[in-house]
Amino acid sequence: MTAMEYEAVIGLETHVQLKTATKMWCGCRNEYGAEPNTHVCPVCLGFPGALPVANERAMELTVLTGLLLNCRIPDRSQFERKNYFYPDSAKNYQITQLAQPSTVNGYVEFEMGDQVERVRINRAHLEEDVGKSFHFNQESGVDFNRGGVPLLEIVTEPDITSADMAYEYLNSLKAILEYGGISDCDMEKGMVRCDINISVRPVGETKLGEKVEIKNMNSFSGVRRALLYEIPRQIDAVRRGERIRQETRRWDDVAGSHRNHAHKRGCP
Numbered sequence: 544m545t546a547m548e549y550e551a552v553i554g555l556e557t558h559v560q561l562k563t564a565t566k567m568w569c570g571c572r573n574e575y576g577a578e579p580n581t582h583v584c585p586v587c588l589g590f591p592g593a594l595p596v597a598n599e600r601a602m603e604l605t606v607l608t609g610l611l612l613n614c615r616i617p618d619r620s621q622f623e624r625k626n627y628f629y630p631d632s633a634k635n636y637q638i639t640q641l642a643q644p645s646t647v648n649g650y651v652e653f654e655m656g657d658q659v660e661r662v663r664i665n666r667a668h669l670e671e672d673v674g675k676s677f678h679f680n681q682e683s684g685v686d687f688n689r690g691g692v693p694l695l696e697i698v699t700e701p702d703i704t705s706a707d708m709a710y711e712y713l714n715s716l717k718a719i720l721e722y723g724g725i726s727d728c729d730m731e732k733g734m735v736r737c738d739i740n741i742s743v744r745p746v747g748e749t750k751l752g753e754k755v756e757i758k759n760m761n762s763f764s765g766v767r768r769a770l771l772y773e774i775p776r777q778i779d780a781v782r783r784g785e786r787i788r789q790e791t792r793r794w795d796d797v798a799g800s801h802r803n804h805a806h807k808r809g810c811p
């Protein structure tokens with residue numbers, strides 16, 4: 544009897560900062576690298592009574608992204624408040640799109656070897672970025688300049704089957720967003736961040752296995768390395784008869800291994 548073959552089932556959630564002059568719900572500048580807390584106002588700090596006004600350019604860029612990703616653009620979309628406590632969100636909620644996103648059901652096609660691969664896009668929805676925490680010797684600080692910057696969350700279906708395919712998909716997505724003028728996609732400045740959902744299952748099985756989430760990757764090569772580690776780890780575990788526990792892990796790119804990750808990111 545031959546050993547059972549396993550396959551990886553991978554979905555990616557990519558957060559991309561939009562290239563707008565101002566933030567999503569206020570007139571504060573969307574600019575990287577300014578003095579901390581100089582691009583803030585009652586709206587993006589969530590002061591009581593402050594009313595958000597949607598950034599028209601961000602809405603246009605979201606629809607353009609949907610068209611470039613072959614998505615359907617519903618006639619109507621809706622924003623919701625997602626309430627949670629997190630130190631880098633002064634508002635204690637994030638304005639995001641849950642039930643009625645701006646774009647749905649698209650795909651990205653790209654070449655791999657002599658094949659054309661297709662990854663389906665579940666949705667690209669519009670939300671806002673959170674502030675950035677800094678930890679010093681004795682204390683911590685939060686820079687809210689990034690809080691409220693328009694952020695697209697681009698969610699794939701679980702169509703990705705290997706580390707290389709994830710890497711090629713991300714590079715194709717980045718090229719589309721750069722050429723479309725959607726985002727500068729500067730990885731060094733954290734303009735693109737990625738969450739990975741990964742499970743494994745026997746080849747031929749249609750049910751999804753228990754998934755592990757790896758949060759907040761800030762380089763595509765890091766995504767590839769994390770998957771090259773995680774796919775064989777899960778396959779070895781299920782071969783030994785272990786159950787994969789649903790959990791969130793954090794990839795340590797310097798050490799080249801995972802750590803369990805209790806810390807929850809601001810971005811859903």
Ligand SMILES: [Zn+2]
Binds near residue numbers: 582586587691
């Ligand atoms: Zn503001």
